[in-house]
Amino acid sequence: MITRVFGWSMAALAIAGLAGCSAPKAGNADSKAFAPPTDLTARLLDPINIELRWKDNAKAEAGYFVEYSPNANDEYVVIEALPANSTRFHHAHLLPETRFVYRVRPYFGKPSNTASITTGKSGPQQGPTPEMLTNAPPGNAGPLVSLRSAATMDAAAPTDLTATLIPPAGVSLHWKNHAADADGCLLEIKPEWDSQFKPSAFLESNTTSLVTYNFPAESKFTFRVRAFFYGKPSNLAEQTTGKDPSLGPGKFIQYDPSTKPRQ
Numbered sequence: 001m002i003t004r005v006f007g008w009s010m011a012a013l014a015i016a017g018l019a020g021c022s023a024p025k026a027g028n029a030d031s032k033a034f035a036p037p038t039d040l041t042a043r044l045l046d047p048i049n050i051e052l053r054w055k056d057n058a059k060a061e062a063g064y065f066v067e068y069s070p071n072a073n074d075e076y077v078v079i080e081a082l083p084a085n086s087t088r089f090h091h092a093h094l095l096p097e098t099r100f101v102y103r104v105r106p107y108f109g110k111p112s113n114t115a116s117i118t119t120g121k122s123g124p125q126q127g128p129t130p131e132m133l134t135n136a137p138p139g140n141a142g143p144l145v146s147l148r149s150a151a152t153m154d155a156a157a158p159t160d161l162t163a164t165l166i167p168p169a170g171v172s173l174h175w176k177n178h179a180a181d182a183d184g185c186l187l188e189i190k191p192e193w194d195s196q197f198k199p200s201a202f203l204e205s206n207t208t209s210l211v212t213y214n215f216p217a218e219s220k221f222t223f224r225v226r227a228f229f230y231g232k233p234s235n236l237a238e239q240t241t242g243k244d245p246s247l248g249p250g251k252f253i254q255y256d257p258s259t260k261p262r263q
Contacts, residue, residue, distance in 0.1 A: 030148070030149060030150050032059050033058065033059045033060035034058060034148075035057035035058045036057065036105075036234060037054045037057060037058070037105075037233075038054065038057060038234060039235070040054040040103065040234040040236070042102055042238060046242075047244065048093060048094045048242070048244060049091070049092050050090075050239050050241070051090050052066065052088060052237065053087060054087055054088075054104050054234055056087050060150055061085075061108055061231065062106075062108055062110070062228060063081055063084055064081070064084075064086050064105065064107070065080070065106075065107060066080040066102065067079065067102065067103050067104070067233070068102045069100075069101040072101045072238070076103060081198070081199040089104075094241050096242060096243050097241060098240065101236055102237050102238065102239075103233040105233040105234070107186075107231060108147070108153070109182065109228035109229065111157065111197075111224045111226045112157060112158035112159060112161040113159065113160070114222050114223065115161045115163035115222070116163060116221065116223070117220070117223075118165070118221075119215050119218060119221070120218065121168055121218060122168065122217045123167075123168050125169060125214075126167050126168075126170070127166065132166070132172045142178070144156075144177070144178060144180035145179070145180055146180055147179040147180070147182050147228075148229055157178065157226070158175045158176060158177055158185070158226070158227055159176045160174075160175055161173065161174070161175040161223065161225060162174050162175070163223050169213060169217055170211065170213035170214075171211070171212060172209070173187075173211070173225070174208065175208055175209075175225050176208065177207075177227065178227075181229065183205060183228060184202050184227075184228060185205055185207050186199045186201070186203070186225065186226045187200050187201040187223065188200060189221055189223055190221070190223075191220070191221050192220040203225075
């Protein structure tokens with residue numbers, strides 16, 4: 001499946017499906033480390049902009065997924081991934097007169113080491129060499145450990161990430177998996193013009209390699225991967241947008257209620 005995930009990402013990144021999404025079983029220390037967010041509220045900043053706020057209770061979160069239900073049912077989609085300690089999100093330029101139901105869910109897991117490439121000049125894209133595919137290190141090394149305990153979370157992080165340029169604008173990534181019970185794996189990318197890593201793709205929990213293309217030319221990109229599990233979600237919050245303020249008397253709009261909100 002070819003898709004785009006979150007703010008920016010490669011146009012031709014193959015995204016695999018996620019594994020199960022079970023919540024952690026926590027003891028006292030884990031309860032504090034993996035505590036769910038609370039007090040989620042949604043308020044209108046104006047007729048078509050909604051601000052979410054919540055209380056950050058977790059001590060060990062990697063970040064937060066902001067989710068909403070397009071049909072106001074129990075099916076949620078991720079609309080943004082936010083860094084650790086986040087407590088607010090602005091959902092902007094929405095469909096008017098539409099109901100939005102939100103929740104916020106933390107995710108947990110430590111990142112791998114980083115690896116970088118610098119793309120070449122624009123030109124015909126090459127494929128991976130046989131050496132890239134046959135000389136890759138083994139994906140699993142030693143016994144797998146639990147990601148869902150604060151005591152073993154560090155040991156469950158991926159290691160030995162390598163990035164090899166596939167000229168002129170592709171990359172072959174390989175890493176070792178150590179997590180026994182992840183819900184999935186996140187690919188996170190930092191382009192040279194950005195100061196922060198951003199989640200770019202969901203991968204299956206047992207993934208240990210990825211080949212992808214179509215990066216901008218003559219640019220440096222730094223990668224890391226993160227085995228993760230979902231924490232418990234916040235309470236639900238909902239809000240209904242108002243009339244489009246750009247519409248004057250006698251004007252109207254038409255839209256399909258099933259269409260994704262404008263971003």
